[in-house]
Amino acid sequence: MNIGAAARASGVSQRMIRHYEEIGLIPSAARRDSGYRDYSAADVHRLRFIANARDLGFAIGEIAKLLALWSDQKRSSGEVRSLALAHAGELGRKAEALAAMRQTLLALAEQCHGDDRPDCPILQRLED
Amino acid sequence: MNIGAAARASGVSQRMIRHYEEIGLIPSAARRDSGYRDYSAADVHRLRFIANARDLGFAIGEIAKLLALWSDQKRSSGEVRSLALAHAGELGRKAEALAAMRQTLLALAEQCHGDDRPDCPILQRLED
DNA sequence: CCTTGACCTTGACATGATGTGAAGGTCCAA
DNA sequence: TTGGACCTTCACATCATGTCAAGGTCAAGG
Known part of the structure; x- marks a missing residue:
């Protein structure tokens, strides 16, 4: 999935998807031969998580912690x-x-x- | 009065005083021969007005309007x-x-x- | 096959209010 | 005269986001 489709599907703008990648909030996207970023359903899921957290007013740093907990099976x-x-x-x-x-x-x-x-x-x- | 004293007297930081001058919220300060900015009691009064407005959450654009009204004797x-x-x-x-x-x-x-x-x-x- | 339009890339600049730091000039008191 | 406190400008950083520009890619239709 291209970045535009991922943006539409997740509610995170293209600009912010690239930004989150740049600051390390999300891992670097896979790339096609053309250089285009390529997103999986799991990637979109994570972006949606971020969008929801932002809608609740969490700042980036807090979202990073939430993402870490989210993917930690042993979290409390x-x-x-x-x-x-x-x-x-x-x-x-x-x-x-x-x-x-x-x-x-x-x-x-x-x-x-x-x-x-x-x-x-x-x-x-x-x-x- | 130097900028530091004006800052202390008004509650606006030196940084923001220079900034407000740069963006035209306040007129350019008078200068001494040395190049130092020189502030009058009226200048400090205006800065205090700005600080109070900011404390009430007014944005710069709104403060500009308030300042205009303030100095307009014919305001309603x-x-x-x-x-x-x-x-x-x-x-x-x-x-x-x-x-x-x-x-x-x-x-x-x-x-x-x-x-x-x-x-x-x-x-x-x-x-x- | 080529063109066109939609899409993608990076990079840069802007916002708004503010802080910080560097490099250098000024002022005053001892 | 010297040291320290003060001033100057310039530039970079923050945070989340938008926008613009120059250029590469892709797919559909003539």
Whole structure:
């Protein structure tokens, strides 16, 4: 399977497939005589795994660990669970940070009459 | 005031002060004969404004608009408010996306016994 | 058989915000 | 005068991703 087909089948763009190969997240693809990369069903499966992990917000380094656990028959599910929980914690922290900014903005916006007059508590807050 | 002092006074790193100058977010700093950048209290004030806006998660482009409104005596507070509300909406969407990922992970982790056995619903979900 | 269009290759540049490091000039106090 | 703290520019790195350019490959149709 060519890279284009693998991209369509896995949901990972051609660009990112080449990138993941370059940074060693996936092994170098097999090559045909022409130089074209050639992907097997197993390769596509691994790419799909990566796409799913990215959709859950895992960074490349974490995905590398997940891939290692995935292909390790002797893995402990506890290890996977720890990774997932650590990442969930990180996501929670980021979400809270964003929500806090949002709250601050909403509170300021509420104090702002929002008409044609120039005085504005939002700008006042920003300059302090 | 040298760039180091301006950085300390404003909370914007020297690196970012130079960067903001380069991309035109702030006007080119005055220069002494030595070539050193020289900052006034007003410059530091503007930098502090930028730092505050960044702390609220505004991107550079939005900050540019906020700065324009800030120095516009004829601005309407409604415009500022719209910007703030639009950004709050964006923050809300991002926070929700992160929270959704987090929920998915927590639900999966709950199904995972998390011991020494290798079977793991988290990995199963990732490979689908 | 040759052309055409779709596909592939590598390499480079861009984003956005920020850090780091190197090589070299400036300033000030002792 | 010298040492250390400060400044200058330039360049490279991050992370994930897009895009563009120049060129090779493949398959189908005239």
